[in-house]
Amino acid sequence: AEKNAAASAVGKLIDLVNKAQAGKSPTERTIERFARWYTPAVVLTAVLLATVPWMVDPHDTDGNLQYVRNSLVLLVIACPCALLVSTPITYVCALATGAKNGVVVKGGAHVDALSTAKLLAFDKTGTLTEGSFMVTAFACIDAERREEALEALYKVERCSSHPIARALVLFASEIHRGESASESPQGDRSPFGDPQRSSRGLGEEEEAALQGGAAEFRVEDGRGVSGVVNGEKVYIGNTRMMRDLQVLGEQTRVLGEQTRLGREIKLAEQRVRDWEADGGTVGWVCIGSSPVAIWCVSDSVRAEARSAVLSLEREGLFVAMMTGDNSGSAKKVAGEVAIPNSRVYAELAPNEKVSAANALKTQLLCDTRSSFVMIGDGVNDAAVLASAHVGVAMGATGSTMVMDTADVVLMDSNLLKLPWLINLSKAVVRTVRVNVCVSVLGKAIMIVLIAMQYATLWSAILADILTMVVVTANSSRILAWKTDDVATGHAAATMAEEEEEEEEEEE
Structure with missing residues (x-):
């Protein structure tokens, strides 16, 4: 029975990772759309550079051959390999790092959305609490x-x-x-x-x-x-x-x-x-x-719930609770995890959770680039998870429907992985921007050298390979992220904050 359970868990994880690899981020799609127009334009420019001089002055053999060499150099250096690789390799590293640490993100699009998260809402039962009644x-x-x-x-x-x-x-x-x-x-x-x-x-x-x-x-x-x-x-x-x-x-x-x-x-x-x-x-x-x-x-509150909430608030997120449970129970749990009573929405039916989430988005997300994240575990959370920019499911206690609906699955239901994941997402977006800048800048420099007659074919090949190595190495740094180190840091920061609050109360 234990082997079957383990096989089922591994199979579920593999299936989720396969689905994740199929989802592309907006940045990836933008780069691909750019490449569809950019590559034919470069090829056409290289062809014109190699042929037009022969039509203008067919007797200037040496000069025309130089144009042919320059066209080949342009074709090599302007090839968008590094640019195309710079974005997907970063997201692949992020998805692999998440899966290695028990967090399955179903595509790069959700990584982008997590990096701009400003509003986050928790379900109560089985999410902030253990779900063991x-x-x-x-x-x-x-x-x-x-x-x-x-x-x-x-x-x-x-x-x-x-x-x-x-x-x-x-x-x-x-x-x-x-x-x-x-x-x-x-x-x-x-x-x-x-x-x-x-x-x-x-x-x-x-x-x-x-x-x-x-x-x-x-x-x-x-x-x-x-x-x-x-x-x-x-x-x-x-x-x-x-x-x-x-x-x-x-x-x-x-x-x-x-x-x-x-x-x-x-x-x-x-x-x-x-x-x-x-x-x-x-x-x-x-x-x-x-x-x-x-x-x-x-029910008992998860040991890490308070630390997770405080860490998310330190990241600048507005944290709320949405639950179908009664107001008294909801406010008691909210008090234990440091969520103000004014941010507690209790006694909500599934459709009312969606309405409450939409109202919060309208009220707080003035910037269209900001995103709303919802975390839940039960069937009653499926609708609001689907309506959120990013839906997060508790993998250890969540239902199959919720895990299928959600965009992110915390396989061990550790809430401290939420602030870790948001920080990882921000690092991914920064890395993508650096990679794109390196790719574009490298090609721009080589194109200038071509125009000045300083670039050779071998220098173009070397520059293209070097650019790919740089963006690949930069993206690979994402693989070094570990949840243990970050969770320890969050816990220490939370303890320090609580000690400061106690000292202020004593004074």
Whole structure:
């Protein structure tokens, strides 16, 4: 199984690199368009230089032969080999360096866009956080339907691949196993098992504890999931989903004055608000038109997330967060990674993320050359990744759809590689400019020497080869870039900045 997984990962990386090599940057395309006109023009000029003097004065053999030699020198020195090589070789080195360091960029065009990045937005779950959830709280609204709620929770969520779903499935199976092992309802074991369990996976016993899944399973974009269990429609999702179903809201307030269930729903709403204020990700279980349970899960922030955000801001980027999670959870994570609350956009459906991204681009990207970068990992991020100038996917935790949609894939999901990649992209653009200048300047000097009758055929050949060697060597410097050195530097800079902030607070 491990060999198959490794082969799959290697195959995925090779496929991504092959796609990357097919994508050309705007600079590469410009050079190629220039060469399509430049090369025929040079050949035509050389032909005219060699033939016209013979037509003008066919008796001046020595002078005409000199024109022929000059035309050959012009043909050699004006050949755009160095110019054509100077750009693609730099991008190839950049793509190879990225792949070697676990960052796959799907073409030189995205390298150019990253070099002009001014606005960057993170998804929260699985991007700024680990995406490994634990169930921290569970409560039934209707105690008589507790078993029904747990069965519905398990069977619907086991059809989903979302990290929260894995945590809920594990939680439900733990409850089932715990109750099966209890000798009586009054046993020492908690009827809810151990909620502090990770969502990384189920053991064989847990997987076999409950069998079967929901029929008619469906992902409700940005809100939750639904399915049919025992002939009844089940909805599991956030508060927004419940309001859309009219389970909460005005109808609940009316019920609150008349029935016990209404009062329990109002109490559950208050508990949900409290959990959200504490930074939890909260959801409901609704069977038919009745909410029967609420749950809360938590996730941990990636260790390198704060350093990555601070490093990006030092590079002059405007960093924001866009998430479908509730505002309380989003702001708690934002505070831990140094993103201001004013830049947090929470409770967004996939299409609303696109709208929010477009609004930010209109507001902040006044320069048409500036670009917007979006980083995400889930299916809900696919649309906004596609709408960004550069979409970045988390390779270790991201879905296949997101990795196919994204322009860049962080194979190990290390966020510190983002500032490294942006700096690499800027270095690539600088290198391309230097290479083009060297190529053009070298040819211009030789053309002047031809006009002054100082250049020979061998000097032209030597100059052309020397120019190609120079631009190739200059481009090869990109291969020396390593993420380890840069990540260490970013971490040290972040620690120094935090120490300065602490000293200022003490003063």
